[in-house]
Amino acid sequence: MSEDKFVFTAGLQKKLLIAKLIGIALVVVGILFVAFGGHGHEEAAAGHHYHWLHRVWVNLWINNIYFLGIALTGVLFLALQYASQAGWSAYINRIPEAFGGWIYVAFGLTLIIFGLGNYAGPSHFHIFHWLDSSLYVEGGENYDAIIAGKQGYLNLPFFLTRLVIYFVLWIMMFRFIRNESLKEDINGGDSHWRKLRVYSTVFIIIFAVTSSTAAWDWVLSIDTHWFSTMFGWYVFASWFVAAIAAITLILIWLREQGHFMQLNSDHLHDLGKYLFAFSIFWTYIWFSQYLLIYYANIPEEAVYFLERVNSEQYAWVFYVNILLNFILPFFILMTRDSKRHTIFLKIACTFILIGHWFDFYLMITPGTLSENGGVGFIEIGMAVIFAAGFIYVVFRGLAKASLVARNHPMLEESLHHHV
Amino acid sequence: MEVVSSVRTPLITGGKTVGDVTQDICVRVEAKPPKSWFLAMAISLTFLFVGLYAVFTTAWEGIGVWGLNKTVGWAWDITNFVWWVGIGHAGTLISAILLLFRQKWRMSINRAAEAMTIFAVICALFFPFIHMGRLWLGFYWVMPLPNTFGSLWVNFNSPLLWDVFAISTYFTVSLVFWYIGLIPDFATIRDRAKNKVSAVIYGALSFGWVGSAKDWSRYESVSLILAGLATPLVLSVHTIVSFDFATSIIPGWHTTIFPPYFVSGAVFSGFAMVLTLLLITRKVYKLEDYISVQHIEFMNIIIIVTGSIVGIAYLTELFIAWYSGVPAEQYAFLNRATGPYWWAYATMMTCNVVTPQLFWFKKIRTSLWATFFLSIIVNIGMWFERFVIIVTSLHRDFLPSSWAMFYPTFYDVGDYLFTFGIFFTFFFLFAKFFPVINMAEVKSIIKSTSTSDKALK
Numbered sequence: 036m037s038e039d040k041f042v043f044t045a046g047l048q049k050k051l052l053i054a055k056l057i058g059i060a061l062v063v064v065g066i067l068f069v070a071f072g073g074h075g076h077e078e079a080a081a082g083h084h085y086h087w088l089h090r091v092w093v094n095l096w097i098n099n100i101y102f103l104g105i106a107l108t109g110v111l112f113l114a115l116q117y118a119s120q121a122g123w124s125a126y127i128n129r130i131p132e133a134f135g136g137w138i139y140v141a142f143g144l145t146l147i148i149f150g151l152g153n154y155a156g157p158s159h160f161h162i163f164h165w166l167d168s169s170l171y172v173e174g175g176e177n178y179d180a181i182i183a184g185k186q187g188y189l190n191l192p193f194f195l196t197r198l199v200i201y202f203v204l205w206i207m208m209f210r211f212i213r214n215e216s217l218k219e220d221i222n223g224g225d226s227h228w229r230k231l232r233v234y235s236t237v238f239i240i241i242f243a244v245t246s247s248t249a250a251w252d253w254v255l256s257i258d259t260h261w262f263s264t265m266f267g268w269y270v271f272a273s274w275f276v277a278a279i280a281a282i283t284l285i286l287i288w289l290r291e292q293g294h295f296m297q298l299n300s301d302h303l304h305d306l307g308k309y310l311f312a313f314s315i316f317w318t319y320i321w322f323s324q325y326l327l328i329y330y331a332n333i334p335e336e337a338v339y340f341l342e343r344v345n346s347e348q349y350a351w352v353f354y355v356n357i358l359l360n361f362i363l364p365f366f367i368l369m370t371r372d373s374k375r376h377t378i379f380l381k382i383a384c385t386f387i388l389i390g391h392w393f394d395f396y397l398m399i400t401p402g403t404l405s406e407n408g409g410v411g412f413i414e415i416g417m418a419v420i421f422a423a424g425f426i427y428v429v430f431r432g433l434a435k436a437s438l439v440a441r442n443h444p445m446l447e448e449s450l451h452h453h454v
Numbered sequence: 455m456e457v458v459s460s461v462r463t464p465l466i467t468g469g470k471t472v473g474d475v476t477q478d479i480c481v482r483v484e485a486k487p488p489k490s491w492f493l494a495m496a497i498s499l500t501f502l503f504v505g506l507y508a509v510f511t512t513a514w515e516g517i518g519v520w521g522l523n524k525t526v527g528w529a530w531d532i533t534n535f536v537w538w539v540g541i542g543h544a545g546t547l548i549s550a551i552l553l554l555f556r557q558k559w560r561m562s563i564n565r566a567a568e569a570m571t572i573f574a575v576i577c578a579l580f581f582p583f584i585h586m587g588r589l590w591l592g593f594y595w596v597m598p599l600p601n602t603f604g605s606l607w608v609n610f611n612s613p614l615l616w617d618v619f620a621i622s623t624y625f626t627v628s629l630v631f632w633y634i635g636l637i638p639d640f641a642t643i644r645d646r647a648k649n650k651v652s653a654v655i656y657g658a659l660s661f662g663w664v665g666s667a668k669d670w671s672r673y674e675s676v677s678l679i680l681a682g683l684a685t686p687l688v689l690s691v692h693t694i695v696s697f698d699f700a701t702s703i704i705p706g707w708h709t710t711i712f713p714p715y716f717v718s719g720a721v722f723s724g725f726a727m728v729l730t731l732l733l734i735t736r737k738v739y740k741l742e743d744y745i746s747v748q749h750i751e752f753m754n755i756i757i758i759v760t761g762s763i764v765g766i767a768y769l770t771e772l773f774i775a776w777y778s779g780v781p782a783e784q785y786a787f788l789n790r791a792t793g794p795y796w797w798a799y800a801t802m803m804t805c806n807v808v809t810p811q812l813f814w815f816k817k818i819r820t821s822l823w824a825t826f827f828l829s830i831i832v833n834i835g836m837w838f839e840r841f842v843i844i845v846t847s848l849h850r851d852f853l854p855s856s857w858a859m860f861y862p863t864f865y866d867v868g869d870y871l872f873t874f875g876i877f878f879t880f881f882f883l884f885a886k887f888f889p890v891i892n893m894a895e896v897k898s899i900i901k902s903t904s905t906s907d908k909a910l911k
Contacts, residue, residue, distance in 0.1 A: 122459060308554075
């Protein structure tokens with residue numbers, strides 16, 4: 036087999052740059068609309084002034100969480116292949132492996148956006164309501180006994196410590212995996228594969244704990260009063276299916292560019308099954324959480340869904356979320372044939388990627404912008420900027436090594452994959 | 455062309471040929487059972503008859519003979535029910551989900567695991583029936599029959615009714631799945647039969663199977679369809695069982711993580727029971743080449759994965775109970791860990807979360823004795839998990855004047871014993887009269903995974 040090498044050409048880089056510029060332009064247009072459209076500086080219910088910058092901060096945070104999750108669960112996908120000794124996927128492993136590069140970027144972005152969104156103002160805006168110090172002043176007019184009770188977990192030093200620990204652990208394990216995989220290209224043999232299995236298992240264990248706690252920290256705590264034991268797994272389900280969609284789309288695109296010439300429809304079929312199964316898994320988790328809260332109808336829990344379904348801004352997103360993430364992928368990917376044809380996979384993956392962006396939008400926006408949220412140029416532009424950045428990092432990762440881990444002991448199994 | 459990587463170790467050891475498979479498995483059906491079988495059967499029949507007395511008294515006198523009181527209105531009955539349903543998850547997971555994941559190692563264990571599943575679900579179904587008091591009227595109460603049949607409509611909003619549908623569907627599909635798999639093997643036994651009686655019986659059981667290409671083609675498509683149907687059922691059954699609790703507003707019951715966490719716990723306990731049974735079966739029937747240490751190691755890995763998921767769920771519940779700021783939630787969990795039932799909570803934590811972690815050591819997860827011991831520990835732990843959830847959440851009522859403890863009576867224990875009697879009697883009958891390993895499927899992997907084939911190359 037001749038070497039399959041991806042070259043990140045200047046032309047491609049230029050295209051991504053243009054995409055990024057278009058994104059920036061959209062955000063600017065969006066800002067102009069919001070700032071001068073007469074809705075820029077309204078009095079919010081909580082008494083804080085609403086400013087268009089708030090919407091920018093919130094959008095940064097949504098995309099940061101979303102793309103970080105895709106990168107992270109892409110590495111999880113890779114780790115699962117090693118830990119379960121999967122053979123079929125050995126051919127395409129380098130794609131999720133390239134996702135890991137984004138975790139480094141996300142580390143910086145998370146810190147910066149956290150700082151901007153909570154401290155850069157204007158008018159004392161916080162993405163995280165619990166950062167408002169007046170909530171903890173006993174006897175003060177803003178005193179909130181419930182949030183004060185959570186202070187042992189939700190306080191800035193502990194929050195930042197956890198944040199750093201998560202990233203250090205993720206990056207460390209990803210580096211181990213990536214380096215070992217690159218060494219295998221040079222040296223061959225089984226020993227690297229065996230080490231990769233160990234590293235992958237360790238990554239899975241770390242991920243199992245940190246994915247939940249990170250979801251509590253970065254998403255759940257936005258609606259500070261609200262709680263749900265399912266939440267960590269819900270965020271995981273949303274990330275994971277989006278990552279599989281991203282892997283599939285990039286694989287199909289590379290194939291269309293003349294790479295992965297030994298890819299067959301059985302590989303696609305397996306990815307299609309993953310997409311189908313995890314779309315259902317996400318729905319299962321979504322439905323379980325929703326039904327239990329709906330059925331018990333306890334005010335402090337039900338408020339979360341009421342804020343979304345009974346609002347002008349978010350009700351449609353609530354239904355679009357289910358349409359894009361369950362109904363459409365379910366029916367598109369149901370038949371065997373559709374899982375084996377790139378056109379159906381492309382359609383389904385696009386819906387899933389857009390759908391799960393909306394999912395995170397719906398988790399984060401109502402708790403931060405309340406009635407000032409919307410979907411417009413700022414949202415679209417910001418998502419385009421992040422997507423272009425993410426693709427840029429992934430492509431650079433892909434270009435650094437052979438597209439196929441040529442000494443992977445399962446490679447022959449994967450090349451002759453047949454179901 | 456199918457390629458098998460050199461890093462994979464063979465699943466079937468001992469250089470078995472296709473003929474060996476038929477011989478090794480069929481001989482157990484054809485030969486007289488060993489003395490140990492009669493001994494085992496005698497013990498399970500004793501359980502069954504002692505239990506039968508308890509069951510008869512419960513049905514005759516009513517469920518007042520149990521230790522329930524007005525505060526703890528659900529205890530061993532539903533604990534045992536959930537425990538057995540949970541155990542009944544491994545078989546279909548092995549045969550359906552592992553089939554979809556193309557895990558060939560399932561082929562040596564799926565037959566016995568599915569049989570175990572079916573018997574466990576029968577044991578589970580016993581509890582809702584006996585709990586209805588007049589069980590001969592139970593059919594009218596749980597089935598949605600029109601009012602003209604003498605009863606009121608069932609309550610469609612109740613998760614207990616959803617259970618009726620979920621479990622009966624699951625039972626039916628599992629039974630059909632299991633039986634379809636048995637047909638080619640019954641035909642093999644029929645063809646080898648030396649006496650008329652077994653030829654006729656196994657002939658009838660095999661539905662005239664001749665093994666033509668068309669037969670096999672249909673067999674394979676039916677298996678795939680049933681696997682597709684069974685996969686959501688594996689998830690739905692325990693999800694709905696968890697709804698029995700989680701849809702309520704009882705602190706300790708109402709928590710959104712219940713559905714996936716119950717499913718994981720069910721798979722966890724199901725695999726433990728499969729291991730307990732198969733370790734004995736493989737020893738008595740000398741099946742070490744078919745159910746190799748590698749099979750046992752894989753099952754132990756599933757135990758450690760599902761056990762750790764359960765562990766994370768326990769910790770999540772504890773954390774969120776504190777984080778919620780709801781005093782009733784916080785109390786429910788504090789009381790579980792430190793209240794009068796602390797010992798049940800400690801048993802649950804030790805057996806389900808701590809000890810299964812020992813399987814991280816390769817030495818332990820490949821040791822037969824350690825596996826056997828830990829598999830029983832897991833099943834004890836999973837019984838206590840349900841007991842903890844059910845009884846500790848109920849025994850502290852909203853009114854402190856109603857606070858109570860639960861003490862089981864002879865009939866609580868006896869009814870539980872009865873289900874053990876049913877379970878093991880059925881399992882031993884199965885082990886004697888049915889092929890305990892799916893011969894047809896194991897033969898299909900002899901070529902690609904057995905040691906003899908590798909040696910020839």
